[in-house]
Amino acid sequence: MPVSAREAALKALTRYRRAGAYTDAALDAVLLKERPDSRDAALCTRIFYGVVQNSALIDHYIASFSTVRPSRMEPQVLDILRLSVYQLVFLSKIPVNAAVSEGVELVKKHANPRAAGLVNAVLRKIAQNLEQLPEVTGADTAEKLALQYSHPEWLVRAFIDRLGPDGAEALLKADNSDAGVTALVNTLKADTESVLGSLRLNGVEAAAHPWLPNCVVLRNTRNIERLDAFRNGRIYVQDAAAALAVQAAAPAPGMFVLDGCAAPGGKSFTAAAAMHNSGRILSCDIHEKKLARVSEGAARLGFGIIETRVLDATAPEAALYDSADVVIADVPCSGFGVIRKKPEIRYKKEEDTAGLPELQRRIADNLSKYVKPGGLLVYSTCTLLRRENEDVAAAFLSDHDDFYLEPFALPGPVGDVPSGMTTLWPQETGTDGFFICKLRRRP
Incomplete structure (x- = not known):
């Protein structure tokens, strides 16, 4: 029986943390093994990447409402808190009660059950304060942006040196956005319109690139190699x-x-x-x-x-x-x-x-x-x-x-x-x- 989107996301986070694997390799391994349906696979992907992209900010919120510092928590418990907090703070369409209750159940099933009370308390406090979450502050702009967008401070300072504070913040926002998958059309075999038609027949959300000819952008899909357009040599992945x-x-x-x-x-x-x-x-x-x-x-x-x-x-x-x-x-x-x-x-x-x-x-x-x-x-x-x-x-x-x-x-x-x-x-x-x-x- 396929696991839920949240359980799959937890498995991917655990694999990523333990193996030091690349994010895409960790996620793809879990999706291949667990085979959630397309809707759950999309939600799993969103949660997994969202946690990795925003872990410092999420930990800031956890620390603000927890009696135990994130650094002192068992790793599996922290993973569950992070994916639950991500849903509460970043995914407005996820019911609050579902994010809280499923987070608690994940602790009981995949971590130390004695931590269920802590997880329940932290998630409920955050849920009650979604409109007034703790302010993100720092000694200077770089430190604040580093926490806000979960980038290392040294890298943020390098971006500020190149782009100024506003430009650096715009870049950090882009870093945490959904890039989709970009593919080039093999013009020896196909054109953009025929490729888009094939992708849509495969149930893929796809559109022509806004300004680069012979290029398409795919969303909500992971296994590109299963697509007819890929197998038949009409596209290849490239930004x-x-x-x-x-x-x-x-x-x-x-x-x-x-x-x-x-x-x-x-x-x-x-x-x-x-x-x-x-x-x-x-x-x-x-x-x-x-x-x-x-x-x-x-x-x-x-x-x-x-x-x-x-x-x-x-x-x-x-x-x-x-x-x-x-x-x-x-x-x-x-x-x-x-x-x-x-x-x-x-x-x-x-x-x-x-x-x-x-x-x-x-x-x-x-x-x-x-x-x-x-x-x-x-x-x-x-x-x-x-x-x-x-x-x-x-x-x-x-x-x-x-x-x-x-x-x-x-x-x-x-x-x-x-x-x-x-x-x-x-x-x-x-x-x-x-x-x-x-x-x-x-x-």
Whole structure:
């Protein structure tokens, strides 16, 4: 018998906490095993991600009404309190009594039954004070926003430095929003209208992307691979921002494109479609297993020009020197531009990302050797930190006077990029946070 949405959400939270798993992996494992119906799966997903996105704020409310500090509670009890408080505070359509009573029952069934009284008391106090919840305060704006939107304070300060308080708050709100799933239409096999028709026949809520052609946005679905449009190779999952990085490179039929950090393959696929499956794409990665997925995806989509090769992007490969019309360097990064899709990323420690700029510089330096005279290097990341973006680009240009920034233009709110590099901010573009830098090698 399938479990309830709340019980499934608890199982996913427990798996995420115990295994240190990625949120999507933890949730998908539970949904695959428990198989709740579509309505419960959607509610489970909403609760699970909502708790991860808002855990600091939820704990603030719990602490305000509990005689036991959240840090002293048994982890399973705290998980249950969090998912129950999330329903009370953030989901207005959930009946208050249902959120409280089911929270208590979850404690009795999945945690220490002796904690049921505490959970009942805390939830009832919060339910009685929904119109006057404790104020969120802080020593300064950064500390307040960090608590309000459950981001680490150091990261909030970095965003404020870039965007100011109002811009940073808009970004934090976007990080905690529902991004949906973005997919690109494989124009070799289908068009947007036929794909939308297929998705709707599968019961998926889908719409054309508001400004990027051949792109669709799916909502309230998790298992994309079961959809006819996916299985038949008419779509592949990729955010609009990543597609724009390939558009900046402007690959054309007959070109040789080298994708230096290719897995899971989205940029190679977008390049193949732009090239009308004519030319050559070499998709490289350091992990053979990841490249197997790229090959599988290319076969499903019908992109015969894609070949894969295990290649360390920091290690010179003399046979590739001066050969590629376009080199795509979508480098490993801290990932702070995709927090709305992978909320756990926000909890990375600052010191754990400190070594990335050096790695990124090494990759850009090495991959640039593969660009033929007159060719292009497109450097991109899915992060929003200057030290991994503009600073790396500046260091590269300082070391390579044979490259220069080339202006480009992209659709929608991005528009003209006369400087040759741009940052896509989720609160402005509705895409992932992304950095794109277009570098032309002198002939």
